[in-house]
Amino acid sequence: MRTAHFIFSLCLIIILSSCKSDNKTVLKHHKSIEKSRQNVPFSDAVQVDNLLFLTGQIGKDHTLGKIVEGGIEAETKQTLVNIEKVLKTHNSDLNNVIKCTVILSDIDDFNKMNKVYRTFFTDNLPARTTFAADLVAGAKIEIEVVALKK
Template identity: 70%
Template sequence: MKIAYKFILFLAFVFLLGCRNESKSIVKHHKSHEESRQNVPFSDAVQVDNLYFLTGQIGKDHTLGKIVESGIEAETKQTILNIEAVLKHHNLNLSDVVKCTVILADINDFSKMNGIYRSFFKENLPARTTFAANLVAGAKIEIEVVAARK
């Protein structure tokens, strides 16, 4: 009886190992739709099956080539508009976002950022992590998202 039990466990292990190798994900790296970001050393989005991992966005107005002025509210709005532009380029929108990571230069800006954030994310709220760190280009905020094609 013990040998039959071990043989069944062995077959189950071989079966699971074989199934694991058959399901390979498709990974695609997407360059930016922004002309000014064609030569950056990273992908604007990396697609793994139906998931899209977007590069972090800051409150930079790409038509002017600089971060918007007027503080955290303006930068938060521009950051989310930049995210929307990348999502739109991949036929996605904010309702497809399942995870946000928000990085603030000053954690004391959380309340102001959250007010603007709430105006964009009203339903199907994504999971979110927020923390403070030094950011590039003097930005006050950076947000990266993961979106799922439905």
């Protein structure tokens, strides 16, 4: 599981290092749009030119401040709704997602997660890596994405 995350991180470093070194490269750190996440020590999204690198999202309903009930299906749906909201804020959407990393707390939830995931990604099927690991806040799923900005 650490190997997959390491490989993704390495790919990110390669992408960032291949960006133009002149003053035309755009690098922006975007704080969270959620009031409850204004003081977190990370950006909801980092923009490098026309690429958006979103931080991992879990199935937390930010208006209630807790993870949604209903198991992996409900958490997967809420996670993807959270991602859609962040993408929309930064002039993008799920059709512009090029890479997803899905982390499950239990790999046996893969088929249930995948069923919900396919309802969000119907035409555009981004490259995807899925693995299992311990997640924060008792979450069953976390998804991070890389997307093109429109």
